[in-house]
Amino acid sequence: MIKLFVGLGNPGAEYEATRHNAGFWWTDALARDLKVTLTRDKNCHGRVARTVVNGQTVWLLEPMTFMNLSGKSVAALARFFKVAPEEILVAHDDLDIVPGQVKLKFGGSHAGHNGLRDIHAQLGSGDYWRLRIGVGHPGVKSEVIDWVLKKPSQEHRLAIEAGIARALQAVPALLAGEMEKATMLIHTSVAPRPKPPRKPGADTPGND
Numbered sequence: 001m002i003k004l005f006v007g008l009g010n011p012g013a014e015y016e017a018t019r020h021n022a023g024f025w026w027t028d029a030l031a032r033d034l035k036v037t038l039t040r041d042k043n044c045h046g047r048v049a050r051t052v053v054n055g056q057t058v059w060l061l062e063p064m065t066f067m068n069l070s071g072k073s074v075a076a077l078a079r080f081f082k083v084a085p086e087e088i089l090v091a092h093d094d095l096d097i098v099p100g101q102v103k104l105k106f107g108g109s110h111a112g113h114n115g116l117r118d119i120h121a122q123l124g125s126g127d128y129w130r131l132r133i134g135v136g137h138p139g140v141k142s143e144v145i146d147w148v149l150k151k152p153s154q155e156h157r158l159a160i161e162a163g164i165a166r167a168l169q170a171v172p173a174l175l176a177g178e179m180e181k182a183t184m185l186i187h188t189s190v191a192p193r194p195k196p197p198r199k200p201g202a203d204t205p206g207n208d
Contacts, residue, residue: 001177002129003087004059005030006074008115011064017157019093019135020067020148023115026091026133026164027060033168038062043080045073053175059083063115070115071122078123089129089174090119093148097134100159102167104186105130106179129179131167131186135160 007027008020015021031038031049038047038060049060059081063073078088086106092115097103107127110116120126136156138147152160166186173182 001056001087002089002174003057004061004074004078004081004083004089006061006063006070006088006090006119008067008070008090008092009062010066015149017151018149019152022093022133022135022160022164023091023131024062025161026131026167027062029161029164029168030171031060033171034058034060036060040064044077046077048077056175057081058175067115069118071118071120074119075122085123085125085128088123089131090116091131091133092116093135094132095135095137095144095148097132097136098159099134099136099152099156100163101134102163102186103132103134104167104170104179104183105132133160133163133167 005027007023007025009015009022009024010018010020027038034049034051034053036049036051038049040046041048044061045065046061046063051058059077061073061077063070065073074088074090077083078085092113094103096111106129109126110120116130119128135148135152138144151157170182170185173179173185
């Protein structure tokens with residue numbers, strides 16, 4: 001089961017609406033759902049909220065260390081409250097997924113994401129859950145840094161927020177440790193793609 005929900009981003013008003021802060025958008029939305037308030041905690045180097053769901057203590061965390069040092073905050077809370085890596089879910093922006101889609105994944109590499117890279121290093125393990133929030137790709141590798149540090153278009157922002165809202169439906173399963181159910185809920189909650197228009201005569205025998 002998930003005991004610690006982490007959202008990655010950069011502190012400061014200038015970064016608040018940028019793609020790199022999609023993880024913060026997730027924890028902010030989760031905090032609203034759970035009716036808790038994230039407050040600064042200097043010992044955890046971040047904004048923290050604590051609540052109890054079905055008798056289980058649940059933590060929300062937004063590192064205030066800037067993205068590249070996210071692990072410092074995650075490790076501080078996890079070690080003090082004895083939360084194992086496999087009980088942690090980290091929500092972060094993902095370039096390889098289109099806006100509106102969200103994917104749940106356990107373990108694996110950091111795939112070049114600097115926030116995950118530092119969490120790997122500080123926890124000494126990659127065996128934690130990730131909620132990959134699609135923000136799309138600029139199409140050119142050299143433009144990636146500029147892309148994640150800029151605001152998405154209104155269309156993309158709405159799509160990202162819709163993806164986050166759908167992923168929140170899996171929170172009860174995540175808290176119960178029903179990870180297969182949570183994965184199914186998250187991965188099948190994407191709006192279906194419109195079907196291509198039918199070609200003239202498609203229903204005519206011999207044109208299949």
